[in-house]
Amino acid sequence: MDKMMKRTFSTLFALILIAASVSNVEAQQSDYDTIQDFRAEYQQLLESVERAASTDELNEIAASIDALESDYRGYADLINAAIYPDTYSSRIATLRSWHADAVEHYRSIEELNERVDELRSEVESFQADLAEMDARAVELRREIEESQANERRLSGLVREYRENLEARDEFVTDFLEDLLKRYEVLDAATADELAEAAERLEDNPVDLVKTILGEYINFTNEATGLNAYDYLRMSTQHAYFNDVWQRIGERLTQVFDADPVQSHQEVTDLLANWNAAIDNRIWGALDSAFAQNDISLDNFTDAGTFFNSLTSYIRAQTETAIDRNSEEDLEQYRNFSRFWNQTVKGEWGEYLMNGNILTYEQMSQIDSQLEEWNEAAVPVSNLMLILFLISVAVIIGLVVALVRKK
Amino acid sequence: MVKNYITTLFISAALMLSVAACGPSLVITDVNYTQPVESVVSPDADNVINDRRYAISFSITSILEEENIASTDEVRLIRNRSGYYFVTAAGFNHIYVFKPASGELELENKIELTTDGLGQPALNQRGDHIEVVDRATGQTYRVTEEGRS
Numbered sequence: 001m002d003k004m005m006k007r008t009f010s011t012l013f014a015l016i017l018i019a020a021s022v023s024n025v026e027a028q029q030s031d032y033d034t035i036q037d038f039r040a041e042y043q044q045l046l047e048s049v050e051r052a053a054s055t056d057e058l059n060e061i062a063a064s065i066d067a068l069e070s071d072y073r074g075y076a077d078l079i080n081a082a083i084y085p086d087t088y089s090s091r092i093a094t095l096r097s098w099h100a101d102a103v104e105h106y107r108s109i110e111e112l113n114e115r116v117d118e119l120r121s122e123v124e125s126f127q128a129d130l131a132e133m134d135a136r137a138v139e140l141r142r143e144i145e146e147s148q149a150n151e152r153r154l155s156g157l158v159r160e161y162r163e164n165l166e167a168r169d170e171f172v173t174d175f176l177e178d179l180l181k182r183y184e185v186l187d188a189a190t191a192d193e194l195a196e197a198a199e200r201l202e203d204n205p206v207d208l209v210k211t212i213l214g215e216y217i218n219f220t221n222e223a224t225g226l227n228a229y230d231y232l233r234m235s236t237q238h239a240y241f242n243d244v245w246q247r248i249g250e251r252l253t254q255v256f257d258a259d260p261v262q263s264h265q266e267v268t269d270l271l272a273n274w275n276a277a278i279d280n281r282i283w284g285a286l287d288s289a290f291a292q293n294d295i296s297l298d299n300f301t302d303a304g305t306f307f308n309s310l311t312s313y314i315r316a317q318t319e320t321a322i323d324r325n326s327e328e329d330l331e332q333y334r335n336f337s338r339f340w341n342q343t344v345k346g347e348w349g350e351y352l353m354n355g356n357i358l359t360y361e362q363m364s365q366i367d368s369q370l371e372e373w374n375e376a377a378v379p380v381s382n383l384m385l386i387l388f389l390i391s392v393a394v395i396i397g398l399v400v401a402l403v404r405k406k
Numbered sequence: 407m408v409k410n411y412i413t414t415l416f417i418s419a420a421l422m423l424s425v426a427a428c429g430p431s432l433v434i435t436d437v438n439y440t441q442p443v444e445s446v447v448s449p450d451a452d453n454v455i456n457d458r459r460y461a462i463s464f465s466i467t468s469i470l471e472e473e474n475i476a477s478t479d480e481v482r483l484i485r486n487r488s489g490y491y492f493v494t495a496a497g498f499n500h501i502y503v504f505k506p507a508s509g510e511l512e513l514e515n516k517i518e519l520t521t522d523g524l525g526q527p528a529l530n531q532r533g534d535h536i537e538v539v540d541r542a543t544g545q546t547y548r549v550t551e552e553g554r555s
Contacts, residue, residue, distance in 0.1 A: 029530075030528030030541060031442075031531065032444050032529075035443055081442030082442060082443040
């Protein structure tokens with residue numbers, strides 16, 4: 001600030017000197033002094049342009065350039081002769097060019113400052129909103145724990161808790177989308193300028209990303225009353241977060257952190273911790289969801305074993321249906337098919353795919369296996385056999401009747 | 407006989423002079439030596455001034471002796487359209503007009519401007535004359551190689 005004021009004062013002083021000497025031009029009687037004055041004022045203006053610390057100062061300098069041009073226009077021939085091969089016009093043009101460059105430079109700095117101010121305001125606002133949501137989520141979790149006896153109240157609290165988490169996810173997604181839009185395509189020069197300006201930010205976007213990830217880990221570890229659907233949604237959110245980080249993480253840390261390598265690693269570690277926290281909950285929740293629908297899967301602890309459990313369950317049920325071919329098998333098939341189509345594919349499908357738990361191909365493969373199970377489970381009908389036997393009996397009867405008639 | 411001999415001798419001499427007069431000769435006229443702005447140069451320890459822009463160097467010792475001045479900080483010189491150099495300095499009473507020659511400057515005129523010494527002289531090119539301005543007093547003088555005009 002002192003430096004800026006000092007610059008401002010020195011520029012003003014230079015401009016006053018120029019104004020004073022320009023006013024003496026008319027009274028000047030020595031051509032030599034006129035040339036010297038022009039040279040000095042030109043040099044002072046160049047230095048003023050270089051020292052200018054704001055567009056306001058540059059506006060004052062522009063007026064001084066106009067004054068210089070106007071005051072010495074009558075001496076153009078004299079100046080041209082004295083400063084050959086340079087000319088009066090080329091000197092004025094040089095001043096204007098330097099001035100235009102400086103104006104452009106300060107305009108971009110001021111725009112950058114506005115962007116940083118805007119970013120600071122957004123970060124602060126985001127932090128405040130997030131803190132409010134976090135506080136409400138903690139409160140809801142506490143209330144859920146305290147209301148275990150009252151099922152109706154508990155159900156309402158869990159629903160509100162779930163809605164709070166969903167709103168938080170949407171809020172974070174918007175933030176990440178915004179980051180993507182701003183920093184995915186960022187040219188090197190802007191990144192450098194932004195990095196310089198970003199030093200003034202107390203909390204930069206990378207810090208915010210770390211805070212958000214820390215909160216996600218806490219929420220996942222301490223979550224209460226959530227089911228498979230909630231954890232699948234978390235898994236999707238994690239996959240999206242991870243994708244965004246892969247795309248802009250390096251650029252963000254380079255712009256906003258003094259030690260980008262370490263900062264990048266910290267975020268990567270937090271993402272891994274969050275994934276581990278989700279892993280701790282999601283497989284148990286999925287197993288419970290299947291079990292609640294009378295589907296007993298083999299143990300699974302990751303996406304691969306989950307898919308294997310599903311396929312081996314269907315394969316086993318299909319073999320049983322082939323061997324036994326009973327109504328019970330058909331009912332078992334219908335139960336699984338309903339849960340698979342309505343809940344797993346209908347409600348969880350998007351999250352299963354976005355959360356990298358089941359791929360589209362894996363789900364199609366399970367659909368194909370289900371068709372085989374369906375064929376095996378439908379009991380085989382005896383009607384054709386009965387009709388065949390009746391036909392044979394009729395034919396035999398007719399043959400016997402004909403023989404007797406003869 | 408003698409008369410014929412003398413006549414032949416004169417004719418031969420006239421022929422020789424005519425042949426000599428037909429040697430290479432080229433004169434460019436209307437040369438403009440105008441220096442648009444005076445040069446202000448400081449003498450070195452040997453009282454030699456060196457105007458790098460117009461590429462002329464000479465000693466001012468003899469001029470200082472003429473003015474009875476031991477030294478001066480700055481000498482001002484300008485050349486008019488005809489090619490004469492006008493030289494003066496603070497404390498001088500005169501402006502000196504020199505005609506350039508081969509390796510020398512010949513004094514063409516020594517024009518008295520004041521008896522009190524010039525305070526802050528300056529020389530301006532004004533086409534048909536040189537304007538001498540004493541910025542200390544505001545006094546101006548018009549001079550040519552022939553004197554004050």
